[in-house]
Each structure stands twice: as structure tokens, then as C-alpha cells.
Amino acid sequence: MMLKTFREARNWLFVLVTLVLLLGNRFGDTGAVVFAEEPSTVQVPHRIADSFSNLADQITPSMQWDASTVAEHQQWQQELQSVVVDLLGTMPERVPLEVKWTEEKQFDSFTRHKIYVRTEQSYWAPVYYFVPHKRPAPLPAIVCLHGHSGIQPYIGEGKNEADLKKIQESQLDYAVFLAEHGYVTAAINVRGWNETSGNQDAGIKGLPRSCTQMTMDSLLLGMTPQGLRCWDAMRVIDFLQSREDEVDPEKIGVAGLSGGGTLSMYLPVLDQRVKVALIAGAFSTYRSSIFPIRHCICNCLPGIMQYAEMADVVALYAPRPVLLINGVRDPIFPITGAREGLATLQQVYALLGKPDNIDADFFDGGHAWSNNKTLEFLQQHFGEAATP
Numbered sequence: 279m280m281l282k283t284f285r286e287a288r289n290w291l292f293v294l295v296t297l298v299l300l301l302g303n304r305f306g307d308t309g310a311v312v313f314a315e316e317p318s319t320v321q322v323p324h325r326i327a328d329s330f331s332n333l334a335d336q337i338t339p340s341m342q343w344d345a346s347t348v349a350e351h352q353q354w355q356q357e358l359q360s361v362v363v364d365l366l367g368t369m370p371e372r373v374p375l376e377v378k379w380t381e382e383k384q385f386d387s388f389t390r391h392k393i394y395v396r397t398e399q400s401y402w403a404p405v406y407y408f409v410p411h412k413r414p415a416p417l418p419a420i421v422c423l424h425g426h427s428g429i430q431p432y433i434g435e436g437k438n439e440a441d442l443k444k445i446q447e448s449q450l451d452y453a454v455f456l457a458e459h460g461y462v463t464a465a466i467n468v469r470g471w472n473e474t475s476g477n478q479d480a481g482i483k484g485l486p487r488s489c490t491q492m493t494m495d496s497l498l499l500g501m502t503p504q505g506l507r508c509w510d511a512m513r514v515i516d517f518l519q520s521r522e523d524e525v526d527p528e529k530i531g532v533a534g535l536s537g538g539g540t541l542s543m544y545l546p547v548l549d550q551r552v553k554v555a556l557i558a559g560a561f562s563t564y565r566s567s568i569f570p571i572r573h574c575i576c577n578c579l580p581g582i583m584q585y586a587e588m589a590d591v592v593a594l595y596a597p598r599p600v601l602l603i604n605g606v607r608d609p610i611f612p613i614t615g616a617r618e619g620l621a622t623l624q625q626v627y628a629l630l631g632k633p634d635n636i637d638a639d640f641f642d643g644g645h646a647w648s649n650n651k652t653l654e655f656l657q658q659h660f661g662e663a664a665t666p
Contacts, residue, residue, distance in 0.1 A: 327570075330569075330570075331570065334565060334569055334570075334583065337583060337584065339583060339584065339585055339586050339587055339590070340584060340585055341354070341357065341358045341361065341585045341586055341590065342586060342587060342590055343589070343590050343593050343622060343626060345626075345629065346629075347629075348629065348630065351626070351629060351630065355593070355594055355596075358585065358586060358590060358594060359547065359594050361585050361586075362544075362547055362582070362585075362586065362591060362594065363547065363548065365502070365579055365580065365581055365582055365585075366502055366504055366505035366508065366544060366547070366548065366579070367496065367500055367501040367502040367505040367506075368499070368500045368501050368505075369501070369505060369506075369509050370397070370398035370399070370401075370506070370509060371398065371399065372398075373396055373397075373398060373399055374396075375395070375396070375513070375516050375517060375520065376395075376396040376402075377393055377394065377395050377396070377517055378393060378394045378402065379391060379392075379393050380392050380393065380394065387410060387411055387412070387457070387458050388408050388409055388410045388411060388457040388458065389408070389409050389411065390406055390407070390408050390433075390457075391406070391407040391408075391409070392404070392405075392406060392407075393405050393407050393517075395510075395513055395514055395516075395517050396513070397509060397510045397513035397514075398509075401469070401510075403466055403467065403469065403474075403510040403513065403514065404429075404466070404467035404472075404473055404474065405464050405465065405466050405467065405514055405517075406429070406433050406453065406464070406465040406467075407462075407463075407464050407465075408453060408454070408456075408457035408462065408463040408464075408465070409457075409462055409524055410457055410458075410460050410461070410462065412460070413523075413524065415526070416522065416523065416524060416525055416526040416527075417460065417461060417462045417524065417525060417526060417529075418461055418462070418525075418526055418529035418530070418531065418656065418660040418661075419461065419462040419463065419464065419518045419524075419525045419526070419529070419530050419531070420453075420456050420461050420462070420463050420464070420530075420531045420532065420533050420556075420656075421463075421464050421466065421511050421514055421515065421518070421530070421531070421532045421533070421545075421552075422452060422453035422456070422463050422464065422465040422466070422532075422533050422534065422538070423466060423468060423507075423511065423532065423533070423534035423537075423538030423539075423541045423542055423545075424450075424465065424466075424467075424468055424471070424534070424535070424537075424538045425450075425534070425535045425536030425537045425538045425539070425559070426471075426487070426489075426536055426537050426574060427444075427450065427485070428471045428472050428485050428486070428487065429465065429467040429468070429471060429472050430472070431444065431445045431450040431451065432450050432451060432452070432453055432465055432535075432538075433451065433453060433454060433465050434451035434454045447646070448535075448645075448646035448647060449646060449647040449648060449649055450535065450646075450647060452533055452535070452647050452649070452652070453465035453533075455649060455652075456533070456652070456656075459653055461656065462518070462521075462524055462525050464514050464517070464518060466510060466511060466514055468507050468510070468537070468538065468541070469492065469503075469506055469507050469510055470487065470488045470489055470491070470492040470503065470507075470576070471485075471486065471487050471488075472485075472486055473486070474488075475487055475488040476488040476491045476492075477490070477491040489503065489574050489575060489576040490575060492506070492576055493575045493576050493578070497580070502579060502580070503576040504540065504541060504544050504576070504579055505544075505548075507541050508541055508544055508545045508548050508549075509548075511532065511541065511545050511549075512545070512548065512549050515530055515549060515551050515552070518530055519551070527551075528553070529553060529660045529661075530551055530552060530553060531552060531553055531554035531555065531556065531656070531660070532545050532546065532552050532554075532555050532556070533555075533556035533558070533652075534556070534557065534558065534560070535558040535559045535560070535603075535646070535647045536558075536559045536560060536645065537560075537574065537576065537577060538558075538560075539557045539558045539559050539560025539561065539603075540560045540577055542555050542556065542557045542558075542560070543555070543557050543560060543561065543588065543591055543592060544579075544591065546594075546595040546598060547591065547594050547595060552595075552598070553598060553599070553659070553660075554598065554599040554600070554601075554655075554656065554659050554660070555592075555595070555598070555599070555600045555601070556600075556601045556603065556652060556655070557592070557600065557601070557602055557603065558602075558603035558604070558646075558647050558648070559603065559604065559605065559608060559611055559645050559646065559647070560611060561588055561592070561602045561604060561611065561616050561619060562588065562604070562611040562612050562613075562614075562615030562616045562619065563587050563588055563589075563615035563618060563619060564582060564583050564587060564588060565583070565587070565615070566612045566614065566615035567610060567611045567612060567615055569583065571609075571610050572610075573610065587619065587622075588615075588619050589618075589619035589620075589622040589623050589626075590622075592619070592623055593622070593623060593626045596623070596626045596627055596630055596632075596635070596636070597626075597627055597630040597631070597632035597635045598635065599635040599636075599637075599655070599658075599659045600623070600635070600636055600637075601637050601638070601639065601651060601652070601655045602616065602619075602620060602636075602637070602638040602639070602640075603638075603639045603641070603647065603648050603651075603652075604616045604638070604639070604640050604641075605640075605641055605642075605643035605644045605645060605646055605648070606640055606641065606642060606643070607642070607643060607644045608643075608644050608645045608646075609644070609645065610645060611645070613640060616638070616640065617640070620636070620638050623636045624636060634658075635659075637651065637655060639651040639652075
């Protein structure tokens with residue numbers, strides 16, 4: 279039989295193939311092709327949130343604080359210190375201190391200078407330097423580190439009424455507030471924001487911010503964004519200690535909110551010159567905050583959860599005074615984790631004989647700063663300020 283068309287030939291070929299497959303199945307031909315059915319829905323965990331939650335639950339930080347004597351604490355402190363310093367990454371090569379003064383503005387109770395401090399070979403950190411007019415003697419100084427809103431709100435500047443309202447409600451201008459109350463303050467334009475930015479973070483409008491580039495580039499170099507930003511703060515402390523007529527070099531502290539609070543938690547680990555720390559909107563537990571809740575990538579310190587919790591990091595510089603500031607309704611740093619960490623730190627400070635050096639302001643609010651206890655705390659540990 280002659281096949282007249284290509285279509286007829288194709289149809290006969292399909293019939294022959296089907297017969298071969300059927301006969302193969304009939305007589306057990308192991309060479310037959312069997313088409314699998316679509317798999318039915320299987321009830322097994324297949325979401326990454328479930329996986330990571332389970333993986334985290336399997337980890338107990340290997341170097342959590344558990345000392346019962348001062349000697350045990352000191353041994354633990356020494357061992358974890360080296361680990362955390364290593365996790366914070368390689369630091370830039372130190373260069374001689376250089377400062378460029380570019381701007382001066384007079385206010386009622388202080389002068390604000392805009393300066394640039396050279397922190398490495400190819401980078402100068404912008405700093406707003408507040409000096410109270412009334413200075414009977416060199417004053418305590420506070421390095422002020424801003425959060426993810428950028429530098430402007432933290433020096434009391436806003437583009438519109440909404441910005442000014444946010445500054446007031448969240449008390450973001452603590453560098454200004456502390457200067458008004460007799461402290462020298464140095465508000466650093468943290469590396470990666472505003473005029474220091476590089477590649478713009480995706481999805482962020484109206485604010486030059488480069489946390490993604492900061493994180494990726496620094497990790498590729500064996501550094502971390504937290505380490506580099508703390509390095510800049512350390513060089514600013516070099517500058518503060520050079521201002522002998524204005525600053526008491528033995529009375530330098532750090533204060534920060536949110537991302538700035540995170541830096542305020544790590545800076546005293548790296549620099550013994552930081553005598554007090556005010557950590558706001560950043561202290562909880564890694565397990566309940568940074569790990570499960572969406573945060574900027576620059577808040578992630580690679581590997582830390584293998585070794586320690588936030589309370590352990592703070593305990594590295596105990597018994598230096600620390601004030602924890604947390605809104606009880608902060609959605610990204612849960613208060614339950616903050617209370618848990620505070621309980622641990624109270625044990626640490628009690629063991630070291632300095633229970634009054636750890637304090638907390640767990641205020642009725644959200645992700646914000648609070649001055650409920652700042653002046654009292656600083657006066658307790660630094661003495662009377664120039665302006666009551």
C-alpha cells in the first residue's frame with residue numbers, strides 16, 4: 279500500500295509506535311518507554327522559612343556567657359573577644375590623622391562644624407561636630423551614629439513638615455539634644471549614606487544609600503560593613519582626643535539608634551576608649567530579630583549566631599556602663615529578646631560587682647530613640663555636664 283501524503287505516513291508511524299509500546303508492556307519488555315504521571319501535591323516542608331527556622335533551632339551558640347566566677351568571665355571574655363573581632367573583619371591600613379574644616383554654623387547653645395576626618399588612604403568621613411559654647415573645662419564627648427534614615431534627621435534637619443514631625447516623634451536628633459545639654463557630640467555621616475553613597479540600594483527612593491554595595495564589596499575583601507563603619511568611628515575618636523581644649527579624652531561614649539545602635543553595640547568591642555554605650559532600637563536577640571525579620575543586609579554579621587547572642591557581645595565590654603533603649607512596640611527588635619538579653623547582662627554586671635552599670639529604658643513606643651534616661655545615665659558615669 280502506497281502512502282499518498284506525509285500526514286498519512288506520520289499517522290501510520292504513530293500507530294506502529296503505540297503498538298510496540300503496548301506489546302512491550304504486555305510481554306515485559308524492559309526497553310519500553312513509560313511516561314510518568316504528574317506528581318500529586320505532597321505535604322512536606324518545602325519553604326525556606328521553615329528550613330532556616332529549623333536550622334537556627336538546632337544551633338546553640340558555642341560561646342554563650344556562663345561564668346560563675348570573675349576568673350571564668352575574664353577567660354570567656356578573652357576567647358570570645360578574639361572571635362568577634364575576627365568576624366568584624368579586616369580593617370583598613372591606618373593613616374595619619376588629617377581633618378578638613380569646611381563649614382561653621384552658630385546656634386543658641388553650641389557651634390556646629392562640618393568636618394572631614396581622613397580614616398583611610400582613599401576615604402574621608404563627613405562629621406558634624408557640635409561644641410557647646412559653655413565650656414568651663416574639657417567636656418565629655420559622644421560619638422553619635424545614625425540609622426537607615428540617613429544623617430539629616432539625626433542633626434535635626436528635614437526637607438518638609440513630615441520630616442520634622444518624624445524627628446520630633448522619634449527623637450532622632452540626639453546629637454543636637456546632647457550638645458544642648460553640655461556634651462560635645464560628633465555625628466558621623468555613616469559610610470554608605472548620603473554624600474558617601476555609591477550604587478543606590480534597590481527600592482529606596484529619595485535617600486542616597488548603598489548598604490548592598492557596602493556589604494557585598496566589604497565581604498569580598500574579607501571586611502564587613504559593621505567593621506568599616508566602626509573603623510571610621512575609631513578614627514573620629516582619634517580626632518576627639520586631639521581636641522584637648524574641648525574634649526576630655528577619658529570621657530568618650532557612643533550613642534546610636536537602629537543601624538547606628540548596631541554599630542554602638544560593636545564599637546566598644548573594638549575600642550577600649552569608648553567608656554559608655556547608649557544602644558537604641560538595636561538590642562534584642564539575633565534569633566528573634568535579625569534572623570527571622572526583614573532587615574537591611576548591612577545588619578548581618580556573618581557567622582555570629584554560631585558563637586554568641588547580642589547579650590554576649592555587650593558582655594565583652596562589661597563592666598563599662600551600657601544603657602539599652604528599646605520601644606516595647608518596636609516591630610523589628612522584639613522586646614522579649616531585649617528583656618532576655620538584659621537579664622543575662624544583669625547577671626554579668628552583678629558578678630563583676632557593678633550592677634548599676636547596666637540599665638535599660640524600655641519605653642512605651644516603637645522603633646525610636648528615647649531621652650527618658652540619657653542625661654541621668656551620662657551624669658552618673660561622666661559627672662555633671664556643662665549645661666544643666
